Amino acid sequence: MQILKDIYALLIGMWTTWKHIFRRPVTIQYPEEKRQPYPRYRARIVLTRDPEGGERCVACQLCSAACPVDCITMQPAEGEGGRRYAAWFRINFSRCIFCGLCAEACPTLAIQMTPDYELCTRDIMDLLYEKEDLLINGCGKDPVYNFYHHAGIAVTQPRGSGGEELSPVDVRGLMP
Amino acid sequence: MEAYLFYILAVVTVIGTVMAITEQHPVHAIVYLVTSFFSLAMIFFLLSAPLIAMFEVIIYAGAVMVLFMFVIMMLDLGRPSEASRPFLRRWALPMLLGGIILVSIVTVAVNHISSPDTSRMISINDFSVVLFRKYGVAIEIISMQLLFAVVGALYLGRKRDDR
Amino acid sequence: MSYDPIDIALILGKIGLVFFVILTLAAYLVFAERKVLAWIQDRKGPNRVGPFGLLQPLADLVKLLTKEDFRPVGADKWLFYLAPAMAAIPAIMIFSVIPFGAPLTLFSHTIPLQVADLNVGLLLFLALSSIAVYGVALGGWASNSKYALLGSIRGLAQLISYELSMGLSLVPVVMLARSFRLSDIVAAQSGCWFIVYQPLAFLIFLISIAAECKRIPFDLPEAEGELVAGFHTEYSGMRFGLFFVGEYINIIVLGGLAATFFLGGWHGPLLPPVVWFSGKVLAFAFLFIWVRGTLPRLRYDQLMHFGWKVLTPLALVNILATGWFLVLKG
Numbered sequence: 001m002q003i004l005k006d007i008y009a010l011l012i013g014m015w016t017t018w019k020h021i022f023r024r025p026v027t028i029q030y031p032e033e034k035r036q037p038y039p040r041y042r043a044r045i046v047l048t049r050d051p052e053g054g055e056r057c058v059a060c061q062l063c064s065a066a067c068p069v070d071c072i073t074m075q076p077a078e079g080e081g082g083r084r085y086a087a088w089f090r091i092n093f094s095r096c097i098f099c100g101l102c103a104e105a106c107p108t109l110a111i112q113m114t115p116d117y118e119l120c121t122r123d124i125m126d127l128l129y130e131k132e133d134l135l136i137n138g139c140g141k142d143p144v145y146n147f148y149h150h151a152g153i154a155v156t157q158p159r160g161s162g163g164e165e166l167s168p169v170d171v172r173g174l175m176p
Numbered sequence: 177m178e179a180y181l182f183y184i185l186a187v188v189t190v191i192g193t194v195m196a197i198t199e200q201h202p203v204h205a206i207v208y209l210v211t212s213f214f215s216l217a218m219i220f221f222l223l224s225a226p227l228i229a230m231f232e233v234i235i236y237a238g239a240v241m242v243l244f245m246f247v248i249m250m251l252d253l254g255r256p257s258e259a260s261r262p263f264l265r266r267w268a269l270p271m272l273l274g275g276i277i278l279v280s281i282v283t284v285a286v287n288h289i290s291s292p293d294t295s296r297m298i299s300i301n302d303f304s305v306v307l308f309r310k311y312g313v314a315i316e317i318i319s320m321q322l323l324f325a326v327v328g329a330l331y332l333g334r335k336r337d338d339r
Numbered sequence: 340m341s342y343d344p345i346d347i348a349l350i351l352g353k354i355g356l357v358f359f360v361i362l363t364l365a366a367y368l369v370f371a372e373r374k375v376l377a378w379i380q381d382r383k384g385p386n387r388v389g390p391f392g393l394l395q396p397l398a399d400l401v402k403l404l405t406k407e408d409f410r411p412v413g414a415d416k417w418l419f420y421l422a423p424a425m426a427a428i429p430a431i432m433i434f435s436v437i438p439f440g441a442p443l444t445l446f447s448h449t450i451p452l453q454v455a456d457l458n459v460g461l462l463l464f465l466a467l468s469s470i471a472v473y474g475v476a477l478g479g480w481a482s483n484s485k486y487a488l489l490g491s492i493r494g495l496a497q498l499i500s501y502e503l504s505m506g507l508s509l510v511p512v513v514m515l516a517r518s519f520r521l522s523d524i525v526a527a528q529s530g531c532w533f534i535v536y537q538p539l540a541f542l543i544f545l546i547s548i549a550a551e552c553k554r555i556p557f558d559l560p561e562a563e564g565e566l567v568a569g570f571h572t573e574y575s576g577m578r579f580g581l582f583f584v585g586e587y588i589n590i591i592v593l594g595g596l597a598a599t600f601f602l603g604g605w606h607g608p609l610l611p612p613v614v615w616f617s618g619k620v621l622a623f624a625f626l627f628i629w630v631r632g633t634l635p636r637l638r639y640d641q642l643m644h645f646g647w648k649v650l651t652p653l654a655l656v657n658i659l660a661t662g663w664f665l666v667l668k669g
Contacts, residue, residue, distance in 0.1 A: 010634070017379045017633040027383040203480060207418065210473065217466075230462035238469025239499070242476070246495050249480055249488065300458065300519060 039141075041115035042100045045091055047131070048112055048140035055135065056110035056147060059086040063102035063111050071095035072102060089131040094124050108147040112140040178222055185222070188215040202248045206241055213237040227303050353454050357434055365587040366396035372587075372628045379632035400580075408576040411483055418481035423571075423578045426474025427585030429467040430592055436460035437595045438522045440605050440613040452605075452613070453522060460521040461513060464596060465506050468551060471589070472498045475560060478582070479570035490569025493639065494560030497550060500646040501557070505547035507654035508540045511661040512600045525604035532603040539657050541601040543650050548597060550646070552589035555631035559639055594623030 028035050037043070050056050059076035077087035102111050121127060139145070148157065150164060160167035192212030199205040213236045220229035308315060370385065370392070377384030385392035410419055440452035457463055472495060479491020513519060515536060516527040527533075534541045550557035561569030571582045598604060598619035605612035637645070 013633045014629065017629060020381060021375065021378045023378075023381055025378070025383045026381050029383075203415075203418070203477070207473075207477070226457065226459045227462070230459045230466050233466035234462065234469055238466060238472070238502075242469070242472050242495060242499055245473075245476055245480075246492070246499075249476070249492055249495070 037115040037117060039115060040113075041117065042098045042103075042113040043117040044093070044114050044119055045096070045102065045129075045134065046112055046114055046136045046140065047089065047110055047134045048136060048138060050146040050148075051139055051144055052146065053137075054083075055085050056108045057086050057089065058084045058108055058110070058147070059089075060084075060107065062105045062107060066101040066105035068099060068101065069095045069097055086131060089134060091129045091134060093119055093127040093129055109140070109142055109145050114140075182219060182222055185215040185219050188212070189219065203245065206245050206248070210237045210241050213241070227300055349450055350454065353452075354435075357454060358431070361431055361434060361588055361591060362584070364591055365584050366400070368587045368590060368624055369399065369583070370395050371624070372631070375625070375628045376632050379629075403577050403580040406576040408578060411573045413483040414573065415481040415483070418477045419573075420578070422474050422478030422481060423574065423581035423585070424474075425477065426471060427581045427588060429471040429474075430585050430588040433464050433467045433592045434595065436463050436521050437592070437599055438525050438604055439595070439616045440611075451522065456520065456522050458518075458520045461509060461519045461524070465502070465509075468505075469498075469502055471585075472502075474582075474585070475570050478574070479560075482570075482573035484573050486566045486568075487570050487572045490560045490562075490566045490572070493562075493566075494553065494570055497553075497557065497559060497642060497646075500643060501547045501550035501650070504543055504646060504650035504654050505551060507651060507658060508543035508547060509600060510654075510658045511537050511540045514658075514661050514665060521599055521604075525599055525606065528603040529606055532601065532606070534601040537601065537657070537661070539653065541597075543654050543657070544597060544600065546650060548593040549627065549630065550642075552586055552593055552627075554590070554627050556634045556637055557642060558636060559642060562636060564636075590624055590627055591620060594620045594627075597623055 047055070047057055057074075059074050061074065061076070064070075064072040064074060071092040072090070074089040075087040076084055078084050098113070100113050103113050106112075119127065159165075189212045192208045192215065196205045196209040196212060199208055213232055217229040217232040217237075220226075220232060373395075374384040374392070385395040388394040388398045410416065435454035436457055438451065438453040438456070443450045443452060475494035475498065476491045479487040479489075479494065482488070512524060512533055515533060516524040518524060518527075553560050559569075560566075561571065563569075566572070571579055574582060595616070598616060602619050605616040607615035607618075610618075
């Protein structure tokens with residue numbers, strides 16, 4: 001009988017919801033209990049330093065180019081010895097969509113995502129983060145990486161003294 | 177106390193009915209008519225006929241007028257204020273009929289000045305005995321008519337497969 | 340006719356009590372609905388205002404009262420203002436005929452726990468519930484909005500259709516109790532509740548009252564997925580609140596009527612009658628909330644087919660069968 005089957009189906013639905021009444025709620029009472037996000041959670045962006053304490057960012061503009069909502073702007077500058085840095089660096093978090101493309105694009109691991117998701121203010125201008133707000137005293141997710149130890153023109157160390165570098169070839173010499 | 181209530185309700189009924197006739201907006205007219213039905217039902221209640229009072233509300237206010245309103249809401253009647261009033265010639269017959277009714281009411285009212293007999297409550301039992309014993313044939317005829325109406329509605333509303 | 344001042348005072352007291360209890364209960368039913376729905380959906384529900392969120396209805400009230408009460412352009416002013424009251428008042432008036440406890444005897448005064456013991460009580464219920472249609476219809480029509488109009492047209496059609504099966508399902512009850520008076524109907528169930536004799540009528544009545552108070556399997560007049568909020572789309576503030584509270588008053592009243600007609604009213608062993616009655620009403624309220632948490636909304640043609648082709652014929656057959664049974668019994 002079709003009608004008995006239908007009534008049975010209805011009763012199964014009612015029984016399911018009845019069971020759920022006594023189940024423990026999955027709600028997390030947010031301001032009191034906070035859930036611990038995973039380390040790779042994509043939230044507030046920071047600028048990291050290398051293990052020696054120098055800024056990793058070389059103001060190459062790759063993050064700015066990768067950003068789909070154009071929320072990163074910076075002004076490149078050159079310090080003593082030709083080492084590049086950002087004169088100012090600005091991330092507009094009211095536009096940022098936390099996609100993580102800037103962190104992927106960064107060749108020096110300078111720009112990184114942190115799990116700090118509590119970005120909430122009354123004034124929207126407070127979401128405009130300047131370089132001093134972004135820069136942290138730490139290496140972020142990679143504690144040993146230093147761009148200049150692996151590559152780079154002779155800015156911080158002589159050519160050929162990087163990690164995987166060979167010493168420069170004398171192009172005028174005849175020796176193999 | 178009952179007499180005061182009666183006069184108040186009677187005034188409400190008459191005003192409601194007059195407004196229902198003269199109001200140009202059909203939905204407003206329905207609301208006035210429902211008001212008038214309501215006070216009429218209260219008058220029936222005062223006259224110790226609670227059954228009639230309830231039927232007045234259930235059937236007229238609750239069913240007939242709701243269907244009227246349903247139809248009016250479905251139809252877009254546009255601007256009702258442009259509807260012209262009927263000519264005097266067309267008023268003649270309704271006014272004649274209304275005059276006859278008015279005269280008969282006045283005659284009855286003059287001859288029976290006594291207040292309604294509220295001592296004997298017409299119970300549902302009395303009502304139904306009279307309805308089904310004395311007027312049984314009439315009830316049967318009316319119910320046959322309703323049955324025909326139902327069958328006719330079913331015929332009109334049947335699903336046509338022969339397209 | 341003379342009136343005893345004590346009787347008048349008692350009647351006024353009962354009216355005040357009923358108003359107070361019903362309005363409070365309706366406000367807390369909103370809270371209970373939010374809580375139970377939350378539990379069904381593995382959430383916690385409102386728990387911020389007061390202990391366990393128990394003051395939430397007060398917060399809702401303050402919010403509704405302080406919101407702007409606006410009227411859309413082109414709305415029919417008086418009908419727009421009148422409609423919420425027309426939806427809420429008949430619902431609360433129905434409660435006047437429901438006996439909510441055994442008659443009390445105090446100082447040789449017998450006080451029936453019922454505001455008005457009319458001999459046409461059941462018909463009064465049908466009359467007032469047919470009047471409640473006007474609130475929905477006029478509210479939607481007067482708003483001058485397409486969603487509200489569609490909602491009110493649906494509401495009209497649905498309420499008319501299910502009123503029929505509701506009325507017909509009550510006929511066997513009247514045949515068994517031989518009275519329209521609700522206190523007689525309750526008295527006739529002192530031995531055995533009518534649900535035992537009339538399970539089919541009870542089911543039909545239950546489904547019809549779910550449709551009458553526009554609860555979820557039948558909430559087409561306010562289907563939020565299709566019509567924004569149906570007939571009360573354009574309402575705000577306390578006028579919306581009246582529609583909203585009216586719906587919950589309707590649940591309480593119709594639950595009380597279902598208890599009166601089929602579950603023996605205030606009859607029950609051990610516990611005092613008022614407790615039995617309120618327990619039955621709350622059980623119906625819980626059932627409605629539970630059903631809301633479970634079932635999806637019907638399609639419109641399914642709704643009409645179910646009302647006219649299933650419930651109404653079944654109710655008619657049930658009347659016929661009850662009549663035969665009573666005649667054979669003699």
